[in-house]
Every structure is written in structure tokens, then in C-alpha cells.
Amino acid sequence: xxxxxQSQPEMSVQxxxxxxxxxxxxxxxxxxxxxxxxxxxxRQMILVIRQEAYKQQNATENRFSVNFQKAAKSFSLKISDxxxxxxxxxxxxxxxxxxxxxxLVFGAGTILRVKS
Amino acid sequence: DxxxxxxxxxxxxxxxxxxxxxCEQNLNHDAxxxxxxxxxxxxxxxxxxxxxNDFQKGDIAEGYSVSREKKESxxxxxxxxxKNPTAFYLCASSVSKGAIRxxxxxxxxxxxxxx
Numbered sequence: 001x002x003x004x005x006q007s008q009p010e011m012s013v014q015x016x017x018x019x020x021x022x023x024x025x026x027x028x029x030x031x032x033x034x035x036x037x038x039x040x041x042x043r044q045m046i047l048v049i050r051q052e053a054y055k056q057q058n059a060t061e062n063r064f065s066v067n068f069q070k071a072a073k074s075f076s077l078k079i080s081d082x083x084x085x086x087x088x089x090x091x092x093x094x095x096x097x098x099x100x101x102x103x104l105v106f107g108a109g110t111i112l113r114v115k116s
Numbered sequence: 117d118x119x120x121x122x123x124x125x126x127x128x129x130x131x132x133x134x135x136x137x138x139c140e141q142n143l144n145h146d147a148x149x150x151x152x153x154x155x156x157x158x159x160x161x162x163x164x165x166x167x168x169n170d171f172q173k174g175d176i177a178e179g180y181s182v183s184r185e186k187k188e189s190x191x192x193x194x195x196x197x198x199k200n201p202t203a204f205y206l207c208a209s210s211v212s213k214g215a216i217r218x219x220x221x222x223x224x225x226x227x228x229x230x231x
Contacts, residue, residue: 042224101172106160
């Protein structure tokens with residue numbers, strides 16, 4: 001079974017600065033997808049960014065980018081020019097491209113605090 | 117607007133009672149999911165359904181039941197057999213298996229408290 005590990009329970013960043021959230025995963029599969037979801041205090045889950053494992057190029061979405069290291073099974077999220085609205089719980093998630101069900105496996109989450 | 121609705125937002129239950137959480141989507145998605153979220157933990161999969169009239173157990177299905185009679189609806193029943201049901205419950209949907217960009221979209225959640 002696949003597992004996802006987020007080793008940072010909590011992180012802090014100064015407004016306008018850059019922060020990186022870590023995520024590692026364990027799988028024997030070669031084809032899969034990785035996601036970062038954001039959960040603000042409203043508790044609504046919002047997709048931040050996705051990465052297909054077959055793509056070597058790191059995904060970017062505006063101020064959000066990932067560092068995908070397939071051999072190391074690492075998938076970190078970089079948030080540039082941090083804003084107060086970025087404060088939330090961030091979850092890393094894995095989805096197999098081979099298993100039935102499109103199921104997501106989540107890490108335990110990282111709380112991001114943004115200081116003004 | 118297309119989206120996923122969950123009701124109620126807050127739910128209180130006495131011990132020994134069954135309770136049903138509603139989840140409806142108008143995104144025309146084939147697949148639907150139920151997750152449980154506890155403090156300090158990530159989301160854990162309870163049940164999922166890829167098509168109408170078919171569903172599978174997730175990692176923590178004991179004490180829960182579901183039905184999928186309509187594509188739009190995937191209600192979750194928390195039975196009295198669930199030993200620790202107090203949690204935040206999230207429903208999600210996605211396009212069916214095989215879709216490359218089949219990310220899951222989430223509802224706003226239901227907070228269940230057992231008194």
C-alpha cells in the first residue's frame with residue numbers, strides 16, 4: 001500500500017517571503033499522480049497543484065510550484081511571495097494511475113502560518 | 117453553479133443512534149468518495165463509488181454504510197457500530213477512473229458530534 005509522509009507538522013513564513021513544504025511518498029508503482037490540497041479555516045479543500053509522474057517538468061501555478069524528485073519519491077511545494085490568505089493546512093496526496101478507484105492517499109498535513 | 121453540497125453542516129447524535137450525512141453533486145461526475153478527518157491526521161477513505169449501484173470499502177469502512185442509487189447522490193450512514201464517530205466528514209467527486217485530470221472536488225464537510 002502507498003503511504004504519504006509530511007514531516008513538518010507546522011511551518012511559519014513572513015509575508016512576501018518564500019516557504020517550502022515537504023512531502024515524501026512510498027510506492028512501487030511507476031505511474032501515478034501527486035497533488036497538493038489547501039484547507040483554510042473554512043475547512044473547504046481546494047486543489048493547489050497537481051503533478052503527473054510521467055512528466056519530468058515540475059508543475060507551476062502562479063506563486064505555487066513543486067519540486068518533484070521521482071527517484072527520491074519527494075514532492076515538495078514552494079510558495080513564493082507568501083500572502084496572508086495562504087495560511088491554511090496543506091495536504092500532500094497520492095493517486096495511483098493503476099489501481100481501481102481513483103483513490104487519494106493523504107499525508108497528515110502541514111499547518112502554514114503567515115506572519116504580517 | 118456546479119458543485120458539491122453536504123448537509124447538514126453540523127450534526128449532533130446521541131450514542132446508539134444511526135445518522136445519515138447527505139452528499140449531492142451536480143458536476144456530472146461518475147465517482148464519489150467519503151473521507152473522515154480527525155485532528156492531527158490526514159483524510160482517511162471510508163467508502164467510494166465509481167458508478168451507480170456499486171461501491172467499495174475504503175480503509176476505515178467499519179461502522180459505516182453507503183448507497184449509490186443516483187449518480188448525483190452518495191449518502192453516508194454512521195451506524196451505532198462506529199465506536200468513535202465524532203469527526204469531520206468530507207464528500208468528494210471526480211470523473212471516472214482513467215481520466216488523466218481526474219482530481220477530486222470536495223464538498224464543504226459535515227461536523228458530526230456524538231453526545
